[in-house]
Amino acid sequence: MNKDLNFDKQHIWHPYTSTSNPLKNYLVKSAKKSKLKIDNNKFLIDGMSSWWSTIHGYNNKKINKSIKKQLKNVSHVMFGGITHDPAIELCKKLNKLTSSNLDTHFLCCSGSVSVEVALKMALQFWHSQNKIRPKFLTIKNSYHGDTFAAMSITDPDNSMHSIYKGFLPEHIFAEPPKSQFNGSWNKKDIASISKLLDENKEDIAAIILEPIVQGAGAMRFYHKNFLTEVRKLCDKYNILLILDEIATGFGRTGKLFAYEHAKIQPDILCVGKALTGGYMSLAATITSKKIADTICNGPSQCFMHGPTFMGNPLACAAANASLDIIMTNKWQKQVQNIEYIFSNTFPKFLKYELVKDIRVLGAIGVIELHHNINIESFQKFCVKQGVWIRPFKNLIYLMPPFIISNKELLKLLKTIDNYLKRLR
């Protein structure tokens, strides 16, 4: 084995990976557009957008240029008592792109942290009104990140709450809606969350949801009426609604934000992942001036959070270029095209007996199998054919960069088909 890869295997801890029995890691030397170049000069077509993030592809000229320009001015400066042009420009853009009630922006350094910030905002919103509301209400199969508070509202089974029991705060989990995005709406889907909300209304600070797409927890797409009904419940009980658009934001589901499918507005919104076009870690928690002022007019007089790298200028410069590309609206055609191709090809996978279900929405395509998949052998097969896809549990899914070509898309689909054919 290559010496460096051997060092990696001995000394570097990769995500969700065993140190005693690590999965194989591939050495990426460079990347361009939709392709990763690995160590033996082989190119892999990327079906994952590096976990939902590199929507405009790798080594994007506009984003590169924006970061280089900022590098000559200032790479980082503290955000306490200081502000800078890239942050101001970014928040102006987010103001324009997100729903009209959202006008107050808190920049932070990762998706999980933006969820922590959203939860703290909700808690402090009630604290400022002399109320203690220590609970959050959410649905099963959700995923909101790996830090403690984010993990506490992530599906109890998927995130292995049992390991951290006694330390993790315990929140309230309703049944997720069964009505699918493209199916008909069953009114009973709202019963579980509605009942739990009524029973715990004095304790709940906010409901938090991934809108429409339950991502890393399940890869399921639910009916938009669920969101509309939850919004109504939040209004009725005067409870905040937090939407986590870290995976879905910036076009992935065919709308700029997934909440637009349901024509609702969140009280607090989390964005991350594709915000910088997948270049750097940056996220934002966005709320209304009214909620922000309520927090700050309370006894603590300010919001108690301040990450060291808050509003990092290089990350803001990457985000500004990425949002400029978004604002040309080319993503709409690109995502529609990916959805069209997925809708025409994914149903064909149902002919294989080991396939339980297929789902397509925007630039996301999912194959659910009856059994868990062997990741290592699947990846070996894919890499041999020149594609990069990383499944989890019993799910093989694609969420390619928006700029992917039809030829590359068909290669991804062909590879999955060849794999399923082999397993048959």
Ligand SMILES: *Cc1c(COP(=O)(O)O)cnc(C)c1O
């Ligand atoms: C990825 C993700 C997060 C966590 O973001 P990180 O940047 O990985 O911390 C939170 N919520 C959702 C819905 C995500 O997909």
